[in-house]
Amino acid sequence: MNKRIVIRITIVSFIVGLMIAVQYNTIQNPAERDTRDLWEIRQELSEEKKRHSELLSEIVSLKSIVNEYENDDKDNQAQILKNTVEDLKIRAGLEAVSGPGVILKIEPAMELVALGLEVESIPPDLLIRLVNEIYRYHGIYIEIDGQRLVHTSAIRDINGKTTINGFAINKSNVEIRVITESYEKAEKLYGYLYASTFSDDFYLDNLHLIINKPVTKLTIQEYDGKLSNTFLVENNKGE
């Protein structure tokens, strides 16, 4: 084949290759267009800022604990360690806690019962959704019908009965106690729950969800089961 012809064809095939690659790029990963407007971006920014400040305050509190450990003498260190253990116990749900919060009540809707409708147990799905929303809106500790919710708590249906931590809860007249960090947060939670569709959702199951005004102090009992720990082992050495 003539050398000149080969070079011509090579140049053209180079261009073809380039075109095919560009086409492939365009089809495989189309450039995503940013369609957010100024307000959406501002909103996202404010959420990130909130996260930022939360992380900063956490860092500050952890730093102060580290400082205490480093500066104080031996006796005090034991006390600090005890305090930390106590704090962790409270967070895990092994101690009773009290603080500002909201009390919710679930009761059968009397007018529907009078009509002859039967009261069924509270559907676990609805309860799970309620709990998730409470946690999302700054509820820290939750107790449902005397059952403290801990990280391993399961809300589920066992033989037609709604159970929490393996114990059946009342069919009706269930009290949900929620503790929040501050009274303001309790008010926020109250406002959110009041505006949410939960009342309607419960009414579909012939139940009334009563959301009481936030209170400055309420108490939640400790978890009375045993928390199993599969990762940490007690070390008796040096005691």
Added chain:
Amino acid sequence: MWLPFLGLLLGLALGLLTDIQIPVVYENYLSIAVLAALDTIFGGIRANLQQVYDDKVFLSGFFFNIALAAGLAFLGVHLGVDLYLAAIFAFGVRLFQNIAVIRRILITKWEERHIKKGENTV
């Protein structure tokens, strides 16, 4: 014969590595242009094998075909008729025909060589 393939691979590599993209609106035009370019290449190879290759025809065909195909697609978009289908059909048919001709020529050449070899050994 391997040089055009090297060129093709080089073009592909360059395009994939630089990650060039075109707006989605022009995707159709590019796909037709690719088809036109492929048609030109195979036409050129066929012409070369048939010893009727002409530089002017080859290069003008390359650019003219691409421009015509893109123009047809553009016109089609504005008239609301899918005219680019006409280009795809025309180029597709020609592509197959060219490849078929190339195949026949290569097979004939190979057979001739085979027969010659056989005569030499006998």
